[in-house]
Amino acid sequence: MSAGVLTSGQLSLRPGYPSEWTLSRWRKENIGPAYMRIGGRVFYAISDVEAWERSHRGGGGEMPFHQKKRRKPKVLTGTADDMAQAAA
Template identity: 45%
Template sequence: MLQRHCLNQKELARRWGISHRTLERWRYNGQGPAFLKLGGRVLYRLADIEAFEQSQLQRALKISEAVARVGHTPRRLTADPARDTGHGATHQRTARLC
């Protein structure tokens, strides 16, 4: 059986449940996994896909470890009661993240 070592952008988009346009934007902005461009065809090697997935996992783990070191959980976005002037719907509430 022939083993596939590469995915095209639509296959990778399907794997991750994202739009293939997102992958195009990532390539344009220099983000996302490494890719090959052969002629007009874009391919992603499985090894590069898995390395990118692992790097994203590691980033998430590092963030949660840093939060644990600080000793608190981040607050949710909430309306700032100090800014609420009681003018009802005409006043635009602002949100803050602590």
């Protein structure tokens, strides 16, 4: 392939990029640099990668990520008197 394109494996080796698996998930979620599919293989044009990097500069996180969902804290019901009676 031409020197102007990267495979998913090559892109994942660039500093700040996630694994190939995560790049695959990004493609499904329309996140990340533009890509092209040729003969079932995925390629990224270096110019598209660099343009995507420029558009995502700034403060905060370098790459998009999904935060884990946190469980809601349990809400205790009743009054202090009810708890004291239950403990007795």
